[in-house]
Amino acid sequence: MFNEVKKSIQWGDETLTLETGKVARQADGTVIATLGETSVMANVTFAKAAKEGQDFFPLTVHYQEKYYAAGKIPGGFFKREARPSEKETLTARLIDRPMRPLFVPGFKHEVLVMCTVLSHDLVNDPDVVAMIAASAALTISGVPFMGPVGAARVGFVDGEYVLNPAVDDMNALRTKPDQRLDLVVAGTKKAVMMVESEAYELSEAEMLGAVKFGHDAMQPVIDAIISLAEDAAKEPFDFQAPDYADLYAAVKAAGETQMRAAFAIKDKQERTTAISAARDAIKAQLSEEQLADANLGSAFKKLESAILRGDIIAGGARIDGRDRATVRPIVSEVGILPRTHGSALFTRGETQGLVVTTLGTGEDEQIIDALHGNSRSNFLLHYNFPPYSVGEVGRVGSPGRREIGHGKLAWRALQAVLPAATDFPYTIRVVSEITESNGSSSMASVCGGSLSMMDAGVPLKAPVAGVAMGLILEDDGQFAVLTDILGDEDHLGDMDFKVAGTAEGITSLQMDIKVAGITPEIMEQALAQAKDGRMHILGEMNKALSAGRQEFSAHAPRIETMQIPTDKIREVIGSGGKVIREIVETSGAKVDINDDGVIKIASANGEAIQKAYDMIYSIVAEPEEGKVYKGKVVKIVDFGAFVNFFGKRDGLVHVSQIENRRLNHPSDVLKEGQEVWVKLLGFDDRGKVRLAMKMVDQATGEEVSEKADAEE
Structure with a gap:
């Protein structure tokens, strides 16, 4: 029932497999490419006739990531894949760019390339796999395509190039100082067609080396596609590139002089107007049959290209009068x-x-x-x-x-x-x-x-x-x-x-x-x-600015960060977010907490930031033994008084630690709501806080012994 063809090669640390003949057989070309456990299906279909009057090549490339490929269900209300994500759009462009120039000149039939991620192992990025699948599908489809195209991803670690680094390595590029490059290169057997990269200040030699490394690494892939095509390719589509030599000669004769004069104008808008006028003048001299020719646009472009390119190759000035290496003002x-x-x-x-x-x-x-x-x-x-x-x-x-x-x-x-x-x-x-x-x-x-x-x-x-x-x-x-x-x-x-x-x-x-x-x-x-x-x-x-300003705009938020223990996150947030809402409402600052315990406090008002900081600190900080704190009496009992002295933390001042004299009852000198100075003596065996008042001057908050030493 199936006429399956499968080719596999060892590519870097993984096995690359190309297969066709079993799935989506009504498409002109279908290839499933698999690298590791990442699989992408590419389907190619093309119209067998061009639309009448078509004057451009209508190639459309779609790349779509199905969430089931990674065992996920899409987020959102509808729970299905919707409009393309940024990654899908960028990958579709990545596939289109090296393929488009390799179609036979003059081919203007509609072509659709669809790449679908079927499985993702979270190690091998599907974008390079999709490029390979699309190239293979085009190569076996019979469409007039001068491929195949290969592709590879290149990393750069410790001065060494790496073939197809893992997804996690590329996603964490900014946080990995040893990983300095994420480069995708595509090309044919003999030449490079496309490069896309982000890098960390690589030299020109290092970047050129990465491109060469990627081009060399893709050669086995190109050979595998050729091998697949030898066994599975359809008969080439019968297409003859249109011959519009006579039409071009007529266009050139009718308006080369005026078109050349238009290209001599330096201002863009004036030049555009003059080129349009030159085209109109040429059309006025052509026959109805020539005007109806679908290759008229190609003839105009060829004339314009010949004028611009010929002048530059001959060593003349460019359109705006510059030489080859000068940057505009x-x-x-x-x-x-x-x-x-x-x-x-x-x-x-x-x-x-x-x-x-x-x-x-x-x-x-x-x-x-x-x-x-x-x-x-x-x-x-x-x-x-x-x-x-x-x-x-x-x-x-x-x-x-x-x-x-x-x-x-x-x-x-x-x-x-x-x-x-x-x-x-x-x-x-x-x-x-x-x-x-x-x-x-x-x-x-x-x-x-x-x-x-x-x-x-x-x-x-x-x-x-x-x-x-x-x-x-x-x-x-x-x-x-x-x-x-x-x-x-x-x-x-x-x-x-x-x-x-x-x-x-x-x-x-x-x-x-x-x-x-x-x-x-x-x-x-x-x-x-x-x-x-x-x-x-x-x-x-x-000349305008060479480094970041030292001061922010008055309208920009100020952000302070603080690190808290992860086991304190719940206390800062509170039940149902009650505590953090209170902090935000009271201070007027924005507060953001991540799972690592990093808190960002933001406001254009420095006082609001400090207030929020102090409120959070009072929740997460631990009191220090031997330190003096100002507190408030919250409860009086026969054996002493409980004082709230550190955030929401209370401690006991035993009746013997209130004054340097014997008291009948703590209420003799204390009352609820009274502010007092206390020294943290420590914690008992059960973790309860022990406080003392008698060694602290209640007027100044200084320890009595320290005060006495200072007076001596």
């Missing part, structure tokens, strides 16, 4: 919004980000519900890209994949320099509002985010800057690496290579390739050129 400003905790306006050429930092308490931490378990994050970065930033009218809705991806890239770049939570017990939220965009707004978010946090008083280990590199790679091997690319250079170029870091090293690297991969030599040059650009940008940023 930069203006950095901080403290521009009066009521926010920290703010910065970072402008680089025609790209601008208004970045705002807000400091919060433990209540503001984000709770993350994921397959590997629940966790909390005290650093949030949100990126917004409104239509007006590019002078357009568009729909405004919830964040899309691009906004989530760019925000996460900036988050990765900045998280490496954050202070430890024990040193800076705040929740930090950074919001980047892109107000203008002409290339690399994510790197503007990194620069603005660094400045904004320092303006808020966050003691960053070092400022962070980012720069986007581009590439023009010709068929004859000529190439040009471009620093700080414009939007058109990104759109018409072959690489988007973003590097962020401090003066000491790289904290994040993201690379996307639009051709069939790049060589290590090109990547090495791009990293070296990016370092020069990063150092220049850091110098410009330092």
Whole structure:
């Protein structure tokens, strides 16, 4: 009934298995990839005909984590998986990026790739497994795909690269000083296609070594996919790339001169208007048949690309007049919004980000519900890209994949320099509002985010800057690496290579390739050129602010932390939260307690913090033997008086310890409610407190013997 094909290899410390032919047989290609006990099913379907007039490649990639894969039931009211989580969205992008450039040029049939996590062993991250499964499913589906693609995750511990480190190692990256890298690399047999990473100030050589290590490590995976395809691949889909040479010649003849003049305009908006006018002029000279051709858009892009790329390869200036290595003019400003905790306006050429930092308490931490378990994050970065930033009218809705991806890239770049939570017990939220965009707004978010946090008083280990590199790679091997690319250079170029870091090293690297991969030599040059650009940008940023401010905004909360024994947590919270509610209401401060006994007390008012601190201390602290305390008489009995002297703790002053004379009854000198000074003598065999008054001056609270010694 089933025509199963299965291939297994030893990959690192685990066995990688690829299997097909048993599940989801009506899809064009289905592969279940298993690493350890993590399994992901990838299904590929594609339309056998393109939609009429289709002028782009409609590839859709979905990645979904099923909670049953880890033996969990989803939280929430409906108890089922709902909209994609941030991890699912980022992984879908991760799969899409290396696959998209490898479809045969001109293929515009709709393609759907769905990856579903079926089992998660909580050790091997499903994202790399999903990339491998998707590559294998595409390879056997018959779709015109120039793969396969392999993938690997790389760690860096004690100067050694590690293949596919465990999920826990990567999730605890910030708390493990020996683990300095989380890098995912994807590529073909000969070249790297995609890199995504967060790092802890790695050098350019260390980062390049990690990419090479990952590319070498994925080669057995690519061989396994090829072996699977030899036994299970469907017949290749009969597709002939459209020949639009005549159409391109007509477009070029009709408007190359006007289009070249448009690309010579330095201002983005004026250039965009001129390019649009050039297109209209060209269309006016074409026939109805040519205008109806679905390849007209491709012909226009080819002409624009030839103009931009040809000028750069020939050694001419770029669109805005710069050479290949120059960064656009930069203006950095901080403290521009009066009521926010920290703010910065970072402008680089025609790209601008208004970045705002807000400091919060433990209540503001984000709770993350994921397959590997629940966790909390005290650093949030949100990126917004409104239509007006590019002078357009568009729909405004919830964040899309691009906004989530760019925000996460900036988050990765900045998280490496954050202070430890024990040193800076705040929740930090950074919001980047892109107000203008002409290339690399994510790197503007990194620069603005660094400045904004320092303006808020966050003691960053070092400022962070980012720069986007581009590439023009010709068929004859000529190439040009471009620093700080414009939007058109990104759109018409072959690489988007973003590097962020401090003066000491790289904290994040993201690379996307639009051709069939790049060589290590090109990547090495791009990293070296990016370092020069990063150092220049850091110098410009330092003119505004080079370290965190010593004082917080008057509107930001102050947070004090205290550590209490875990067995005292229940006493501070009280039955049904009664005690902690009383502390909050009485002091006016926010109080947050975690399971380890760390208490965070937050308020903009220092007196409120101190009051809450004192109230908690009186509950959890233990009285010290030999110390004098001020107390209140709460009960008088024949043999002495009970005094409340330490929080809610009472002790007995025996009648013989009240005064240095014999008393008939304690009530001779004491009454309930009276304030007295007492010395803690100790505890009896049953743990009861023994107090004394007679050795303490009731007027001053000083011990009589100490007072006498001082007078002598």
